[in-house]
Amino acid sequence: MTEQPLNRSFLVIDVEKSSDRANSAQTVLRADLYAMVDEALGTAGLAVNQYAVEDRGDGVMVVADTGVLDVLDPVAEVVVEALARRNATVAPPDWMRLRIAVHHGLVHRDAHGWTGDALTTTFRINNMKPVKDVLRSADRAQSVLVVSDAVYRDVVCQGYRGLQPGTYREVADDERTAWVRVPGYAAPPGVATGPAAAEPVARGQAITINGSQIGSVHTAERVDRVDARSYFGQSEVRR
Amino acid sequence: MSDEEDRPDEEPESTSDGEEQPEQADEQPEETVDPKSVTSDPRNARKLGQDNRAQEKALAALLGERGPIGNVIVANTIGLVDSGAQSRSASYGSVPSGPVAAEVIKAVTATFVQPSCYHELRRTLRERSVVLLRCPAGWGRTTAALHLLGRECADGVDKLNPDTSMRGPSAALGLRANRGYLLESLEADQAAVLTEFSLDVWRAALTAAQAKMIVLVDAATPVRDRDLADYLVETDERPDALALVRAHFRARLAAAGKPDQELADFTEFAPLVEEVVTNARRAQDLADFGRGLCRVVLGECDLEDVRRGFTSSADGAFREWFDETLADNDHRAFAIALGAFDGMPLHTVTDAATKLARAMQAAELPDRRDRRRQVFRVRNVSLVEKAEAEIAASVEDTDYGSLTVQVVRYRDPHRPRRVLEHVWHEYPEAQEVVRNWLRRLGTSPDRQVRARAGVAAGLLSLTEFDRARLQVIEPWVDDHGEWGRQAAIAALRVPVLQPELQPLISRMITHWLEGEEVTDFHVAAVTALGALPIMTADRALKLLRKAADTDSARMIIALAGAVTNLALDADRLPAVLGELMRWTGSETLQVRGSGFHCVVQLCTFLEVSEEGSSRPWPGLLWIADLDRREPGRALVRGKFTQRAAIVELLARTIEAPHFMQDTYDLIRRWTRIADRDATQREALGLLLAELGRATGDTASLREHLIAWAGERRGPAAAVPDLLAVMDREENRP
Numbered sequence: 001m002t003e004q005p006l007n008r009s010f011l012v013i014d015v016e017k018s019s020d021r022a023n024s025a026q027t028v029l030r031a032d033l034y035a036m037v038d039e040a041l042g043t044a045g046l047a048v049n050q051y052a053v054e055d056r057g058d059g060v061m062v063v064a065d066t067g068v069l070d071v072l073d074p075v076a077e078v079v080v081e082a083l084a085r086r087n088a089t090v091a092p093p094d095w096m097r098l099r100i101a102v103h104h105g106l107v108h109r110d111a112h113g114w115t116g117d118a119l120t121t122t123f124r125i126n127n128m129k130p131v132k133d134v135l136r137s138a139d140r141a142q143s144v145l146v147v148s149d150a151v152y153r154d155v156v157c158q159g160y161r162g163l164q165p166g167t168y169r170e171v172a173d174d175e176r177t178a179w180v181r182v183p184g185y186a187a188p189p190g191v192a193t194g195p196a197a198a199e200p201v202a203r204g205q206a207i208t209i210n211g212s213q214i215g216s217v218h219t220a221e222r223v224d225r226v227d228a229r230s231y232f233g234q235s236e237v238r239r
Numbered sequence: 240m241s242d243e244e245d246r247p248d249e250e251p252e253s254t255s256d257g258e259e260q261p262e263q264a265d266e267q268p269e270e271t272v273d274p275k276s277v278t279s280d281p282r283n284a285r286k287l288g289q290d291n292r293a294q295e296k297a298l299a300a301l302l303g304e305r306g307p308i309g310n311v312i313v314a315n316t317i318g319l320v321d322s323g324a325q326s327r328s329a330s331y332g333s334v335p336s337g338p339v340a341a342e343v344i345k346a347v348t349a350t351f352v353q354p355s356c357y358h359e360l361r362r363t364l365r366e367r368s369v370v371l372l373r374c375p376a377g378w379g380r381t382t383a384a385l386h387l388l389g390r391e392c393a394d395g396v397d398k399l400n401p402d403t404s405m406r407g408p409s410a411a412l413g414l415r416a417n418r419g420y421l422l423e424s425l426e427a428d429q430a431a432v433l434t435e436f437s438l439d440v441w442r443a444a445l446t447a448a449q450a451k452m453i454v455l456v457d458a459a460t461p462v463r464d465r466d467l468a469d470y471l472v473e474t475d476e477r478p479d480a481l482a483l484v485r486a487h488f489r490a491r492l493a494a495a496g497k498p499d500q501e502l503a504d505f506t507e508f509a510p511l512v513e514e515v516v517t518n519a520r521r522a523q524d525l526a527d528f529g530r531g532l533c534r535v536v537l538g539e540c541d542l543e544d545v546r547r548g549f550t551s552s553a554d555g556a557f558r559e560w561f562d563e564t565l566a567d568n569d570h571r572a573f574a575i576a577l578g579a580f581d582g583m584p585l586h587t588v589t590d591a592a593t594k595l596a597r598a599m600q601a602a603e604l605p606d607r608r609d610r611r612r613q614v615f616r617v618r619n620v621s622l623v624e625k626a627e628a629e630i631a632a633s634v635e636d637t638d639y640g641s642l643t644v645q646v647v648r649y650r651d652p653h654r655p656r657r658v659l660e661h662v663w664h665e666y667p668e669a670q671e672v673v674r675n676w677l678r679r680l681g682t683s684p685d686r687q688v689r690a691r692a693g694v695a696a697g698l699l700s701l702t703e704f705d706r707a708r709l710q711v712i713e714p715w716v717d718d719h720g721e722w723g724r725q726a727a728i729a730a731l732r733v734p735v736l737q738p739e740l741q742p743l744i745s746r747m748i749t750h751w752l753e754g755e756e757v758t759d760f761h762v763a764a765v766t767a768l769g770a771l772p773i774m775t776a777d778r779a780l781k782l783l784r785k786a787a788d789t790d791s792a793r794m795i796i797a798l799a800g801a802v803t804n805l806a807l808d809a810d811r812l813p814a815v816l817g818e819l820m821r822w823t824g825s826e827t828l829q830v831r832g833s834g835f836h837c838v839v840q841l842c843t844f845l846e847v848s849e850e851g852s853s854r855p856w857p858g859l860l861w862i863a864d865l866d867r868r869e870p871g872r873a874l875v876r877g878k879f880t881q882r883a884a885i886v887e888l889l890a891r892t893i894e895a896p897h898f899m900q901d902t903y904d905l906i907r908r909w910t911r912i913a914d915r916d917a918t919q920r921e922a923l924g925l926l927l928a929e930l931g932r933a934t935g936d937t938a939s940l941r942e943h944l945i946a947w948a949g950e951r952r953g954p955a956a957a958v959p960d961l962l963a964v965m966d967r968e969e970n971r972p
Binding site: 184 | 346349351362363365366389391392394416490
């Protein structure tokens with residue numbers, strides 16, 4: 001085991017209901033999944049010594065020596081795009097549907113592989129029942145992306161690279177909290193909206209005084225003026 | 240100079256020396272036709288199907304699409320009775336207004352190659368919900384927009400009406416959550432006045448609705464760049480051409496059920512691929528090229544065929560061929576006629592070519608006395624050979640069925656369009672002769688001829704829409720009856736493929752509908768609303784509703800035809816049924832009457848081939864039964880099942896005094912079909928039971944059934960089964 005912990009980012013992908021498929025179909029699924037992951041890591045420009053891909057039976061685990069932002073975008077984004085391209089060639093019942101979890105933290109490496117609480121957390125959030133339920137209820141979705149609470153607050157909420165915190169919803173079980181997004185959905189279906197997520201100022205978020213979403217949306221670092229125009233009778237702060 | 244000399248190509252069509260035969264034959268005056276004789280006679284479904292198919296084949300020939308020979312019946316899709324093939328029109332790369340079929344999005348995604356601006360486009364769409372994507376024509380902007388909206392909006396994508404105002408979203412749009420909206424072309428007038436404020440309003444509405452929208456703007460369309468910068472994504476850097484060719488090559492290979500292979504595996508393609516990819520072509524051309532290479536692998540054509548269509552050396556060879564190899568008017572006329580009538584019987588092409596050669600001669604030799612022709616001078620074999628054409632077998636529709644005929648066609652399927660474009664662009668004087676020749680052929684009694692003439696004239700409209708409209712399309716509509724109208728609609732099928740022309744055509748059709756009196760233009764507009772996929776179904780039906788307040792026979796026939804054509808698309812059927820609910824419940828007698836005619840025609844004309852059934856099902860019976868078997872299908876006006884709507888429409892029609900007999904006649908027809916196909920009896924019995932409940936008069940239905948069973952060769956086997964089902968349903972606790 002390495003004596004010093006390593007700071008790494010994690011991507012864990014599980015194929016939904018892979019065990020329901022015949023062996024031959026599973027083989028094809030795995031080949032397709034690995035091709036997607038390879039494409040995604042290649043797009044992120046990671047050298048081969050910057051990541052490790054380990055098989056997990058019905059999924060894969062990626063431990064990457066890069067910032068978690070890179071794992072969210074482009075790696076996870078490319079996986080979602082490649083998945084869409086793959087599924088465009090088959091009928092919906094034969095779609096591959098993925099649960100994709102992203103987290104980061106400290107890990108150790110020994111002769112048998114990687115170990116660490118952060119890595120365990122990545123697997124756990126990917127297997128949370130509410131996450132599985134979200135994918136189950138999103139029948140038009142091909143994947144669900146789940147991030148840890150820390151990743152959500154530290155990275156997603158900052159809106160880097162156009163990440164949209166408003167498209168995530170909080171899910172929790174007895175042990176932990178995570179945040180889910182379903183690509184293609186403005187909000188994950190089947191998750192109670194609840195109180196709005198703690199959402200720091202992000203580029204392009206609508207802010208209205210009267211609570212209605214009808215309002216103009218602007219991007220700036222500070223509130224510098226009040227727009228005198230009224231939209232459907234509402235005043236609006238321009239940020 | 241005499242008038243004739245001044246306009247030599249506009250000489251009278253019928254002359255004493257028999258030079259020209261009139262194309263307008265014995266078309267029956269439309270107002271003398273009883274609408275019921277059309278709407279309730281299933282034989283007219285075949286005619287409607289033939290008219291549709293003639294136009295689709297004409298468009299396919301012009302665009303170089305040569306599908307398999309023969310009719311293909313597709314199971315479980317709505318078609319027209321006895322029409323041979325289904326009449327679902329191909330879109331040829333264009334997207335009809337309204338919901339974009341999931342299959343289209345899938346096809347786009349399967350071959351999508353990300354342009355360099357893709358990430359910026361996606362980020363802007365996510366942040367702002369509405370994006371203006373400005374790039375050159377041929378860049379692949381519609382593909383990029385459809386792909387991105389398909390990815391970001393799980394509930395699907397709608398293409399907006401081409402004349403949608405960008406000042407702000409109207410309530411009629413009904414923006415829905417997780418749905419994407421595409422405005423395929425922003426008109427220059429709209430672009431010039433588009434402000435950030437308008438886009439802010441769009442953004443707010445889209446965000447509130449959790450929807451997203453992309454507006455495509457041509458690179459040449461000026462917008463207020465600085466004002467709209469936050470919403471504008473602009474690029475002229477095209478997607479990787481080689482990747483595009485590869486993607487379409489592999490997708491076509493996969494679609495053909497072949498093992499995956501890389502384009503690079505075929506070294507013999509390399510020089511041609513290099514040449515085509517280097518000469519930056521339109522994305523559509525590159526996609527066609529990739530598919531063309533795949534056809535070579537599949538043995539459907541050879542590499543030379545593909546080379547002819549896509550290389551610049553082929554351009555030079557083409558010009559040399561047209562300008563030098565075709566030595567005289569006879570050969571050029573044949574080449575142009577074949578451009579318009581590619582894939583039609585040799586005699587049709589030579590007849591048309593002879594007429595054109597005469598018109599050319601008349602233009603060049605205004606003095607009629609000098610226009611002697613040597614009738615044995617040119618042989619067909621010489622014409623075909625010099626035109627680089629070939630004789631092939633094809634299946635032609637006739638009034639009494641299909642038969643295999645010998646047809647003549649260019650060896651290069653892209654040549655018809657090239658020839659016509661060459662004439663349009665290079666020879667202004669010949670253009671006028673050809674235009675007048677097409678105009679005459681557009682009123683031919685032969686539906687194939689008028690459809691081909693229409694589509695060929697439509698090609699002109701791509702570059703000079705207003706000229707084509709004024710000189711060909713509107714003259715066809717004006718006082719040339721059904722045949723001229725069909726040529727005009729065929730002509731419009733070409734420009735509707737161009738997003739930038741769609742707003743104009745949409746407005747033109749709306750303008751044609753103005754005024755109270757029923758005119759040729761009214762009827763043409765109604766026909767166009769059913770035939771051209773230019774407006775959403777809701778918008779088209781709303782316009783048809785205004786036209787439905789009529790007692791004009793030809794207008795009612797046109798309305799029923801338009802409604803039937805709309806109903807052939809299963810995605811549009813719920814909207815059609817909803818509109819007919821409105822019409823048949825109208826307080827206006829004439830609107831109700833039009834509605835009943837349409838209901839009778841839908842019941843009479845539509846059919847579906849179901850696997851396991853020996854006879855095609857009546858279309859509405861099949862839809863009603865599908866609703867029963869598969870609950871949760873699309874609703875009519877958001878509240879009725881399609882089954883409930885069909886039962887209600889039948890109930891209203893059977894209760895309308897003037898239509899009672901027609902409704903019983905069509906139920907009798909359905910009963911006779913069920914007599915021959917036992918698999919339909921349960922479904923029909925259930926529908927009749929519900930119809931009886933809706934009208935409160937099951938007894939009359941039963942009496943009719945029993946009477947029909949007692950007729951000579953009546954449906955004696957089906958009726959007991961139907962009555963048993965009705966008994967069961969009535970006695971159900």
